[in-house]
Amino acid sequence: MKRDIENIEDIKLMVNTFYDRIQKNEVLGPIFAEKIKDRWPEHLEKMYRFWQTILFSEHTYSGSPFPPHANLPIDESHFIIWVKNFTETVDGFFEGPIAEEAKKRGTLMAAIFNSKLDYFKKNGL
Numbered sequence: 001m002k003r004d005i006e007n008i009e010d011i012k013l014m015v016n017t018f019y020d021r022i023q024k025n026e027v028l029g030p031i032f033a034e035k036i037k038d039r040w041p042e043h044l045e046k047m048y049r050f051w052q053t054i055l056f057s058e059h060t061y062s063g064s065p066f067p068p069h070a071n072l073p074i075d076e077s078h079f080i081i082w083v084k085n086f087t088e089t090v091d092g093f094f095e096g097p098i099a100e101e102a103k104k105r106g107t108l109m110a111a112i113f114n115s116k117l118d119y120f121k122k123n124g125l
Helices: 008-024 028-036 040-056 076-093 097-122
Strands: none
Touching (some): 008 028, 008 040, 028 076, 040 097, 076 097
């Protein structure tokens, strides 16, 4: 039986597994590789803190997550792949209220980012 996301070690498992999948994805992998280059440890640490803040209200992340994505060559099709991989990663390890919240937040974040990117593109920003 799976258990819920309970601590930072669970977040690390979720984040590491998810980004391992993303790096191997034929569509998203090259985009992440170009943007992150050799800064994966730094990016993963930031993602641990982000999800720790979101899921446990432990304020370890500060920053604005959207700006690094603003100029990426991505659209709704990329977010669909992202959400699918994120959801499958969470479901592969966890079940429970916090796991459901993680999937809900990931899906919502993807929708918001997609909406902002679409707005920026349509308005030449």
